[in-house]
Amino acid sequence: xxxxxxxxxxxxxxxxxxxxxxxxxxxxxxxxxxxxxxxxxxxxxxxxxxxxxxxxxxxxxxxxxxxxxxxxxxxxxxxxxxxxxxxxxxxxxxxxxxxxxxxxxxxxxxxxxxxxxxxxxxxxxxxxxxxxxxxxxxxxxxxxxxxxxxxxxxxxxxxxxxxxxxxxxxxxxxxxxxxxxxxxxxxxxxxxxxxxxxxxxxxxxxxxxxx
Amino acid sequence: xxxxxxxxxxxxxxxxxxxxxxxxxxxxxxxxxxxxxxxxxxxxxxxxxxxxxxxxxxxxxxxxxxxxxxxxxxxxxxxxxxxxxxxxxxxxxxxxxxxxxxxxxxxxxxxxxxxxxxxxxxxxxxxxxxxxxxxxxxxxxxxxxxxxxxxxxxxxxxxxxxxxxxxxxxxxxxxxxxxxxxxxxxxxxxxxxxxxxxxxxxxxxxxxxxxxxxxxxxxxxxxxxxxxxxxxxxxxxxxxxxxxxxxxxxxxxxxxxxxxxxxxxxxxxxxxxxxxxxxxxx
Numbered sequence: 001x002x003x004x005x006x007x008x009x010x011x012x013x014x015x016x017x018x019x020x021x022x023x024x025x026x027x028x029x030x031x032x033x034x035x036x037x038x039x040x041x042x043x044x045x046x047x048x049x050x051x052x053x054x055x056x057x058x059x060x061x062x063x064x065x066x067x068x069x070x071x072x073x074x075x076x077x078x079x080x081x082x083x084x085x086x087x088x089x090x091x092x093x094x095x096x097x098x099x100x101x102x103x104x105x106x107x108x109x110x111x112x113x114x115x116x117x118x119x120x121x122x123x124x125x126x127x128x129x130x131x132x133x134x135x136x137x138x139x140x141x142x143x144x145x146x147x148x149x150x151x152x153x154x155x156x157x158x159x160x161x162x163x164x165x166x167x168x169x170x171x172x173x174x175x176x177x178x179x180x181x182x183x184x185x186x187x188x189x190x191x192x193x194x195x196x197x198x199x200x201x202x203x204x205x206x207x208x209x210x211x
Numbered sequence: 212x213x214x215x216x217x218x219x220x221x222x223x224x225x226x227x228x229x230x231x232x233x234x235x236x237x238x239x240x241x242x243x244x245x246x247x248x249x250x251x252x253x254x255x256x257x258x259x260x261x262x263x264x265x266x267x268x269x270x271x272x273x274x275x276x277x278x279x280x281x282x283x284x285x286x287x288x289x290x291x292x293x294x295x296x297x298x299x300x301x302x303x304x305x306x307x308x309x310x311x312x313x314x315x316x317x318x319x320x321x322x323x324x325x326x327x328x329x330x331x332x333x334x335x336x337x338x339x340x341x342x343x344x345x346x347x348x349x350x351x352x353x354x355x356x357x358x359x360x361x362x363x364x365x366x367x368x369x370x371x372x373x374x375x376x377x378x379x380x381x382x383x384x385x386x387x388x389x390x391x392x393x394x395x396x397x398x399x400x401x402x403x404x405x406x407x408x409x410x411x412x413x414x415x416x417x418x419x420x421x422x423x424x425x426x427x428x429x430x431x432x433x434x435x436x437x438x439x440x441x442x443x444x445x446x447x448x449x450x451x452x453x454x455x456x457x458x459x460x461x462x463x464x465x466x467x468x469x470x471x472x473x474x475x476x477x478x479x480x481x482x483x484x485x486x487x488x489x490x491x492x493x
Contacts, residue, residue, distance in 0.1 A: 024230065024233045025230060042281075042314055045313065045314050046313055046314060049313045049314075049343065050313065050345060053342055053343065053366065054343075054344060054345055057363075057364070057368070058344075058363075106349075107348070110348055110352070110404075114348075114403040114404050114407065114408075115403060117403070117407045117408070118402055118403030118404065118406065118407030118408075118433075119399075119402075119403055122407070122431045122432075122433050123427055123431055125431065126427070126430055126431030126432070179423070182423050183420075183423050186419040186420060186422050186423055186439070186440065187419065187420050188468070188471060189419040189440050189441065189442060189464065189468070190287060190418050190419035190420045190440055192240070192463075192464055192467040192468070192471075193286050193287045193419065193440060193441035193460065193464065194283075194284075194286050194287070195236070195237075195240055195467075196240055196244065196286060196441065196456075196460040196463050196464060196467075197285065197286020197287070197456070197460075198286070199237070199240055199241055199244060199463075200244060200286075200456060200459065200460065203241070203244060203245065209245060210244060210245055
């Protein structure tokens with residue numbers, strides 16, 4: 001039974017993979033079918049998972065089992081969650097701003113401290129590196145510092161990019177281009193990797209051409 | 212006459228039907244996958260550091276694994292996840308798995324069960340899957356206080372305090388290393404909240420797309436190691452001594468990259484010559 005289920009699953013996966021690949025030739029109903037199945041299954045999985053593994057045990061069972069303030073405080077997230085659904089009804093849609101404001105407020109409050117403590121300060125520390133003589137580490141540190149400063153200057157628009165500022169901004173754009181190139185290279189590698197993954201599946205699991 | 216022929220050639224090269232390119236790319240990837248099982252791979256410093264961070268764990272230490280990807284990134288992240296799990300189980304490190312992408316958790320769970328079976332590890336004793344809780348940042352921060360507040364039970368509903376593997380686990384103080392597998396912004400949350408606030412040791416495996424964004428964290432020392440994309444997975448497999456899809460995919464990756472470089476050169480030459488010929492004609 002298990003192997004039969006696996007076999008059927010493999011054939012379905014193979015069909016859906018080829019259906020998605022068919023878009024490379026041109027848009028077609030088989031591709032649309034596979035795309036809709038993917039979106040539908042993903043949304044359905046999220047809904048079921050959140051409802052049965054999170055909302056039910058943490059909110060409903062939590063309300064039944066907890067006592068004192070721990071019990072009643074669960075009404076707050078429950079109410080905010082229900083109010084969010086008011087967006088479906090135009091007349092009461094404005095109510096949904098409350099839970100959104102709650103979420104945005106928490107996110108902003110946590111984000112400000114986290115970004116300063118966990119990003120700005122450590123990255124500043126990691127940028128201000130010493131030059132300790134004529135060696136490769138010092139050269140690397142100089143390139144890093146020059147790159148950061150000139151890139152920031154490229155985005156300084158309060159003065160025309162002329163003279164020394166213009167020269168440094170031009171250096172900055174070289175660093176930006178190098179960064180774009182690295183990102184493009186990595187993105188290409190990622191996309192090829194995905195193709196390798198699917199072709200490997202087709203050749204091994206489906207067709208058994210390779211081990 | 213020769214000028215016209217040259218212009219015609221570059222115009223043809225400039226206007227190759229994209230479907231021809233797709234077919235050539237598919238051939239370029241398929242043939243190496245069939246004929247080659249992978250060549251020699253030299254691990255790079257970020258991957259060596261990632262491997263060393265796990266290697267530094269001792270028997271009975273705890274590693275938290277975060278599954279922050281789904282099927283769209285599985286070909287890149289699953290090989291490195293399997294390699295990390297093999298290394299951890301080989302060292303008798305306890306695994307606590309959780310995730311911030313609900314739809315990706317079954318992938319992590321499949322790999323966990325598969326590798327645990329290879330090493331005769333027992334669920335609830337040597338490893339556990341806590342599942343998913345919505346909220347990203349709220350979940351990450353709250354676990355710094357008490358993991359049980361967020362994950363009172365594992366994904367099957369078994370209370371944490373009833374399983375030997377988690378009976379004494381309360382917060383990040385009890386976690387010796389966090390290894391996250393990332394295809395999105397969750398890596399930023401882990402670093403900016405967990406590392407910054409709780410000084411948690413952490414290492415990450417990311418998709419190739421995410422790797423450039425993660426390098427600053429490595430350079431600043433906020434993370435201990437970085438495994439980027441399928442290439443990183445192949446390097447990690449080499450270090451663990453267990454070749455998998457990462458290693459198997461490298462020849463195909465190499466040929467595909469050469470092909471794309473060739474197309475970029477051809478495209479630019481075509482653009483240069485057709486523009487030059489166009490100017491001359493006017």
